[in-house]
Amino acid sequence: MLFKNANAITGRGIVKTDVLVKDGKIARIEKGLFCENTVDLGGNYLAPGFVDIHGHGGYGYDYMDNTAEAFENILRFQSDNGITSAVASTVTAPIEIIEKTIETARLAMKKKGDRARLLGVHLEGPYLSVKNRGAHAEAYLRVPENDDHGYILDNADVVKNVTVSPELAGAAELTEKLVGKGITVSLGHDDAILPEILPVVKAGATNLTHIYCAMSGVVMKDNKRYVGLREYGLIDDNLTAEVIADNHHMTPELVKMVYKCKGAERTCLVSDCLRAGGMKRDGRLYSLGKEGDENPQKFKVADGVAVLEDGSRYAGSIQPISQMLKNIVFDAGIPLAEAIKTVSSTPAKIVKADDKIGSIEVGKLADFCVLDKDLNVLNTVIEGKIIKKKEIKQ
Numbered sequence: 001m002l003f004k005n006a007n008a009i010t011g012r013g014i015v016k017t018d019v020l021v022k023d024g025k026i027a028r029i030e031k032g033l034f035c036e037n038t039v040d041l042g043g044n045y046l047a048p049g050f051v052d053i054h055g056h057g058g059y060g061y062d063y064m065d066n067t068a069e070a071f072e073n074i075l076r077f078q079s080d081n082g083i084t085s086a087v088a089s090t091v092t093a094p095i096e097i098i099e100k101t102i103e104t105a106r107l108a109m110k111k112k113g114d115r116a117r118l119l120g121v122h123l124e125g126p127y128l129s130v131k132n133r134g135a136h137a138e139a140y141l142r143v144p145e146n147d148d149h150g151y152i153l154d155n156a157d158v159v160k161n162v163t164v165s166p167e168l169a170g171a172a173e174l175t176e177k178l179v180g181k182g183i184t185v186s187l188g189h190d191d192a193i194l195p196e197i198l199p200v201v202k203a204g205a206t207n208l209t210h211i212y213c214a215m216s217g218v219v220m221k222d223n224k225r226y227v228g229l230r231e232y233g234l235i236d237d238n239l240t241a242e243v244i245a246d247n248h249h250m251t252p253e254l255v256k257m258v259y260k261c262k263g264a265e266r267t268c269l270v271s272d273c274l275r276a277g278g279m280k281r282d283g284r285l286y287s288l289g290k291e292g293d294e295n296p297q298k299f300k301v302a303d304g305v306a307v308l309e310d311g312s313r314y315a316g317s318i319q320p321i322s323q324m325l326k327n328i329v330f331d332a333g334i335p336l337a338e339a340i341k342t343v344s345s346t347p348a349k350i351v352k353a354d355d356k357i358g359s360i361e362v363g364k365l366a367d368f369c370v371l372d373k374d375l376n377v378l379n380t381v382i383e384g385k386i387i388k389k390k391e392i393k394q
C-alpha cells in the first residue's frame with residue numbers, strides 16, 4: 001500500500017513525500033512512488049503511530065477488570081485516538097490481582113485485531129510511598145525489601161516497566177534485579193530526598209513516573225535543604241520524564257519547563273487515562289482499578305479531569321494522548337515535529353521497543369496516525385492496515 005502526498009513527520013522534520021508499505025513494514029520513503037493500492041493523504045500529516053506507555057483504561061473499562069473484553073475495549077479506545085502501541089498500567093492491589101492482570105495481558109499481547117497493539121504491562125504499585133500514593137489504596141502498599149519479587153521477575157516477558165519509590169527499603173536492590181531482566185524502572189509516587197534517590201539511579205532507574213504529580217520536591221530536613229525527585233529529575237540527562245499533559249495535572253508552563261530541561265528526546269507524554277476516557281460526562285462515580293472490588297477508590301469526572309469522590313486530589317486523566325499532543329503544541333508552543341517525538345520515539349525507547357516502532361523509517365512497522373492541520377486524528381494505521389473507528393455507544 002502507498003500513502004501518497006503526505007506531510008510525513010520524521011525524526012528529521014516534516015517532509016512532503018510518499019511512503020510505501022510492504023508486508024506491514026515501511027519499505028520506501030520518497031516522492032513519486034507508484035502502487036495500485038494507493039491512499040491519497042492530500043497533504044495531511046502522516047505521523048508515527050502514538051505510543052502510550054502509561055494508561056489504565058477507557059470506554060468504561062480498566063485493565064484491572066481482568067477480562068479480555070476490558071483489554072479489547074481499552075485498546076480500541078487507544079487506536080480510535082491514534083495510538084498504535086500501548087502498555088497496560090496496573091494500580092496498587094493485592095499481588096494475586098496484579099498477577100491475574102499480567103496473565104490477561106499475556107493473552108492480549110498474542111492477539112492481533114482492529115485495536116492498538118499491547119506491548120506489555122507497567123506496574124504502578126505496590127512499591128509506592130504512603131505520602132505520595134495519590135489515588136492508590138494504602139492498604140496494599142508494600143516495601144521492596146519484604147518481597148521476593150518473583151511475580152515480576154518470572155514475568156519479564158510481559159512486565160516492561162515498574163514504578164518504584166526510591167526511599168523505600170530495598171529499592172536499589174529491586175531496581176538492579178529488574179534492570180537485569182530488561183525491565184525499565186521508573187521513579188515516582190515518592191517521598192525521597194537526594195541521598196535516597198542517587199543509589200536507585202545508580203542501580204539503573206531511567207524514567208520518572210509522571211513528573212510533578214505525586215512526586216517529591218525540595219524540602220528542609222534537619223536544618224538542611226535537599227532537592228527531591230522533581231528537581232533532580234529535571235537535571236539528570238540519564239532520566240526521561242513522563243508528563244500528563246492534560247492542562248490540569250500539568251499546566252502549559254510546567255510542560256514548557258520540563259521540555260526546556262529535558263528536550264523531546266527525554267520528555268514522554270502519557271495519558272494516565274482512567275476508565276472514564278471516551279465516556280459521556282454524566283456525573284457518575286467510577287472505580288479505580290478492578291470493578292466490583294470490595295473497597296475501591298471512587299472517582300468522578302470534573303471539567304476534563306478525574307478527581308477523587310471528595311474532590312481532594314486528581315485521580316488520573318481522562319484525555320487520550322491525541323488531545324495532549326494538541327495541548328503541548330497549541331498551549332505550550334512546542335514545535336510539532338518535536339512534540340511528535342514525545343508521543344512516539346521517546347515512549348518507544350523507554351520501553352525498549354524503538355527497534356520496531358516509534359518513527360517513520362524504512363524497516364520499522366507501518367504504524368501511523370494521520371492528522372489534519374488542527375491535529376485531529378483522521379485515521380490510525382497499524383502494520384499498514386487502516387483501523388476502523390468504533391461506533392461509540394453512550
Ligand SMILES: [Zn+2]
Pocket residue numbers: 054056089124272316
Ligand atoms: Zn497511573
